[in-house]
Amino acid sequence: MTVDPADHRLRRARRVTLLSLGTNGWTTVLLPAVGLLREPDPVRAVLGVVGLLGFTVAQVAVLHAAVTPWLAAPARHRRHLALAVAALLSLPLVGPVAGGAWPTWAWLGASLVGMTPLLFRPAVAVAAAAGVLTAAAGVTVATGGPLPTALLVTGGVGAGIALLTWVQVWFWDLLVEARQGQAAGARLAAAEERLRFARDVHDLLGHDLTVIALKAELAERLASVDGARAGREAAEARRLAASALTRVRATVHGYRVVDLAEQAAAVGEVLRSSGVRCTVESPVGALPAPVAADLAAVLREAGTNVLRHSRAGWCRIEITRDDGLVTLTVRNDGVRGDGPDAFSGGLRGLADRLAPSGGRVRASTEDGVFSLVATVPVTP
Incomplete structure (x- = not known):
């Protein structure tokens, strides 16, 4: 997928989606721990812990892959295979735990049913869920547990988790497709x-x-x-x-020829499309072409810094002209740490570009607000 991993808005949505998916699945992973506590045989309990940990690690890997569109296909397939192996191993390791007293594996089965929308197409997901339900019934019968309870946990709870998972993945896919559409529009x-x-x-x-x-x-x-x-x-x-x-x-x-006002408006639109409230104040009248070109380079670098090196909620772009001096000021909140180093490569490159015309670039951070100020003299 053509998605930029550095897109901070997409990263925030990804974290929320991953947390939501994890909450759905991990509830049914934590409940088997009750069976571990009720298992009198220490050897069987230890084996159950091993099986449960292996299943949990594989499940986390699959959840992470589901919301990581830039992950390579072979790595994604390996994670799916690891979950299948962990699920099969959990049958002999977790299945006998608290047999007859607590539907330990039935809760793992519910988690597997809930994850089918991440792994298969709808028709295959239904078949996979039926297979998991059959396995839960077999484990329950073999361990002498109540079959209706196991079927209700694996089938009913699992179906509810699967529905929530499908909705969350559907919204995530819509967001990814929207960001891909924006990138495709820019390329077009x-x-x-x-x-x-x-x-x-x-x-x-x-x-x-x-x-x-x-x-x-x-x-x-x-x-x-x-x-x-x-x-x-x-x-x-x-x-x-x-x-x-x-x-x-x-x-x-x-x-x-660069139109600085158009450049500022375009950067503002990009920031707004990324969830940053942006205000743009452009200069009155045209600027000399060399001045506009120099400040446009500063503006592009500043916009990139806002998107990649901050968690900005707002940004203000202001271009003023006074007493033969044009000043570009870009301010934004959400600075991480002390903000960019004044001697970083990007700022140093801008300073070198403005130096021949007598221009300067200054950067500062105060109260979590980063300011980038570039000044270029205008020759009459």
Whole structure:
């Protein structure tokens, strides 16, 4: 899956989903401990502890894999196989514990039924749940326990957990698909912009190159019969080539011109889509292209820092122009520790970029709020 593991909003949702799934499953893992306490045979109790711990570890691994879309398929399959092995081993290890006095394995069976939506498609999940229910009935009959109680625990409780698990996984999948859609939209926008630029260059050069090729061919044919005219045709081809080069350079320059207000608005939209309340105040009037390009680089770095290096709830982007000085200020809460090091690679790179134009970058943290201030002088 094309999901960014550094997406802090997705990480928060992942932790909540994992906690919710764990709560559903671990309830039925803790209840077999009652059977361990009621088992009079110490050897059987120790074997039960081993089986229960192995099952719990495998279950945690599967739950983690269910909400880790960037996990490789082989690792996911290994975790599923480990759970299957742990479930089979739990039959002889946990099944006899407190036989007849407490439905120990029936609770493990309920946990297995509850996890079927994580492992199988609906039709296969129903078949797997039926197999677990049969195993619970066999263990109960073999240990002399009450069959209706075991079937009610494994089937009834397990079905309730399975329903909750399916709903939680469904919501998680919707969130992952939404984030994938946002990433795909960004990639599509970039691809469309590249195609637009390619079309512009083609339109500019297509006609000129055709004419230049014809002029060059004509000059070649005339070289041996009419040298003067051949020279004129060659000169015209050279003029057309110089004119085409000038237009291409102008197009590329226009393509690279940065609108700082648009950049700030775009960064604000990205932050808001990631759950950060963002306020953007753009400058009045256009800024010189070099100044806008320098500050746009600072703005992109600041936006990246907010998303990756903080747990921001709000962010404020402000661009002001006063007395020949343009100032970009980005402030956000949710700083981890003391915030970024003033000598970190990103900030040092920005300082090096602004230095030739007399610009400066300052970073500070106060009361959990990180501030990044960049100033660039405007030459009249």
